[in-house]
Amino acid sequence: MTTPKPKLHGNVWQEVASSAEFKELQRAKLRIVVPATLFFIIYYFALPILVGYAPSIMERKVFGYVNLAYVFALSQFFVAWAIAAIYLRAATRFDAMSKAIINKVEQR
Amino acid sequence: MIALVIFLMFVGATLGITWWASRRSRGTTAYFAANRQITAWQNGFAVAGDYMSAASFLGIAGIIAFQGYDGFMYSVGWLVAYLTVLLIVAEPLRNAGKYTMADVLAYRLSPRPVRAMASLSTLVVSTFYMIAQMVGAGALVAILLKGVSYNVAVTGVGILMVIYVVFGGMLATTWVQITKAILLMGGTILLSILVLAHFGFSFTSFFNAVGNVTYTEGGRTVVQDFMKPGLRFKPPYGALDLISLGMALIFGTAGLPHILVRFYTVPDAKTARISVVWAMGLIGAFYIMTTFLGFGAATIVGRDVIAVNGGTNMSAPLLAKQLGGEIFFGFISAIAFATILAVVAGLTISASTSFAHDFFTNVIHHGKEKKPGEEVRVARIAAFVVGAVAISIAILLGPTANVAFLVALAFAVAASANLPVIVLSLFWRRFNTSGAVAGLATGLAASLTLILVSPSIMGANRALFPLENPGIVSIPVGFLGAIVATLLTREPSAEQKFDELRVRAQTGLGAER
Numbered sequence: 001m002t003t004p005k006p007k008l009h010g011n012v013w014q015e016v017a018s019s020a021e022f023k024e025l026q027r028a029k030l031r032i033v034v035p036a037t038l039f040f041i042i043y044y045f046a047l048p049i050l051v052g053y054a055p056s057i058m059e060r061k062v063f064g065y066v067n068l069a070y071v072f073a074l075s076q077f078f079v080a081w082a083i084a085a086i087y088l089r090a091a092t093r094f095d096a097m098s099k100a101i102i103n104k105v106e107q108r
Numbered sequence: 109m110i111a112l113v114i115f116l117m118f119v120g121a122t123l124g125i126t127w128w129a130s131r132r133s134r135g136t137t138a139y140f141a142a143n144r145q146i147t148a149w150q151n152g153f154a155v156a157g158d159y160m161s162a163a164s165f166l167g168i169a170g171i172i173a174f175q176g177y178d179g180f181m182y183s184v185g186w187l188v189a190y191l192t193v194l195l196i197v198a199e200p201l202r203n204a205g206k207y208t209m210a211d212v213l214a215y216r217l218s219p220r221p222v223r224a225m226a227s228l229s230t231l232v233v234s235t236f237y238m239i240a241q242m243v244g245a246g247a248l249v250a251i252l253l254k255g256v257s258y259n260v261a262v263t264g265v266g267i268l269m270v271i272y273v274v275f276g277g278m279l280a281t282t283w284v285q286i287t288k289a290i291l292l293m294g295g296t297i298l299l300s301i302l303v304l305a306h307f308g309f310s311f312t313s314f315f316n317a318v319g320n321v322t323y324t325e326g327g328r329t330v331v332q333d334f335m336k337p338g339l340r341f342k343p344p345y346g347a348l349d350l351i352s353l354g355m356a357l358i359f360g361t362a363g364l365p366h367i368l369v370r371f372y373t374v375p376d377a378k379t380a381r382i383s384v385v386w387a388m389g390l391i392g393a394f395y396i397m398t399t400f401l402g403f404g405a406a407t408i409v410g411r412d413v414i415a416v417n418g419g420t421n422m423s424a425p426l427l428a429k430q431l432g433g434e435i436f437f438g439f440i441s442a443i444a445f446a447t448i449l450a451v452v453a454g455l456t457i458s459a460s461t462s463f464a465h466d467f468f469t470n471v472i473h474h475g476k477e478k479k480p481g482e483e484v485r486v487a488r489i490a491a492f493v494v495g496a497v498a499i500s501i502a503i504l505l506g507p508t509a510n511v512a513f514l515v516a517l518a519f520a521v522a523a524s525a526n527l528p529v530i531v532l533s534l535f536w537r538r539f540n541t542s543g544a545v546a547g548l549a550t551g552l553a554a555s556l557t558l559i560l561v562s563p564s565i566m567g568a569n570r571a572l573f574p575l576e577n578p579g580i581v582s583i584p585v586g587f588l589g590a591i592v593a594t595l596l597t598r599e600p601s602a603e604q605k606f607d608e609l610r611v612r613a614q615t616g617l618g619a620e621r
Binding site for chain 2: 013014016018022025026029033035037038040041044045047048049051052053055058059064065066068069070073074077080081083084085087088091092095098101102105
């Protein structure tokens, strides 16, 4: 079921794209998404790189037979969940900003 | 026997779901996108059910049981990959597209060449992935259900997935995946608890056992620390292969067509986002528990027993048998089979949707349905053809075929062909049609070629390319192809329409409802 779309012809898209509100939304998103992406990529690839090229460090026992390699691998899960939680929180603000932009267009 | 009963109950339930869904799937959006009425938790479970394949449940448990820690590396990558989906792809895709991945690419680029290439790439990824699942299912059933032959099992899986998709569309597929996810999580939690109970709920004695796994190799008894990395990925190329695998997982998941189409089934981008987080909770919990499944099989059942009772893939079912007897063995085996069914149903609907929506309507008929309901009818016929082709190839390959490379290939193609063009089309104003077509083509060609000359196909000694996972080379090649071809040409209309795509993708203004 498609509801009729708001009138989006003409220069609406360009106007929104150059509006202060949209630029602020873009900046706010980038401030979260870019560092989060860089961090998780670096943190993730550190695991195969260290396990592959520095096995002697990663084989060190932390407690019992549990070694650094396993602790690091396990930490990836919690770090991924933490990043997801941080993004989820930040995104409620993006939703409000997006809604304001859409309302402004639809009220014309 | 018990496995058969539980399995038949699952089949009965899913056919009931299909009958229920078929009465609600009227119209194109209902058929392809479940009317966009799926809620966040439902889609989260469905994504998890779509994603956690037999390779996860049986394959990972087997690799950990035989090669210890290195198998757990797969588990890590399969979860972390969802951050790419969450942070970069899911929301813009939901806002800018309609039914397929190609919708986003066609938004501001010349639709026909872009859709034709994207549809080809979707069909390649989905079909290869599906054949791997079906060969696995056939071989599994032949061991689990005595008296059912490989060919019968493969044909049965094929017929069921076609029934779900043809009659129940996306709604039936979604609920089959949700049911499977609940069963898989339940079975895995039970199995993990039984493993811990075996060690008196003491992590110390569990990990002590993992540190001293005993098995025979070349007639000698070996005691090996299974927490030690490097038992699978050995020098000289092991480390590089591990990194290459990680790249294919991290960048490939966000390019898997059967995962991406799931985000069109929810009402808006916000729901898509929350559903990814639901999926991450389930998928993460599952992959952490592969620790207990795999190491449990290594310590409680042992490599020697598994090797003569069906091999690596039987590690989890044999563990269940050892800990819970025949009934639990039947339960876990039936779950393994349900897992495969839900995944192949997802693959079938994404492949047939792409053929009908991208190739038939938009490439051949220039974007217009000639008769109402034509697109859905074509999709149903395509699902039937996809099923027939997958059954035939799986039977031709036979139960002993080495199909692991097909999954590696699917992820490599998704990461090298699909992901670069999705990202560039969403975020690079200058990106154009030549870039998209070239990116898809070079990514696809590079992954296919490198797999063909890899150790998986040519054997370890004669391989021209030393790695089993081509991602480390093919992903940069895919990006390079897209960027170079873009810079060599100009397409002002694509650049002009970038603002429209960007505003729509970021705010949801004008998004399909």
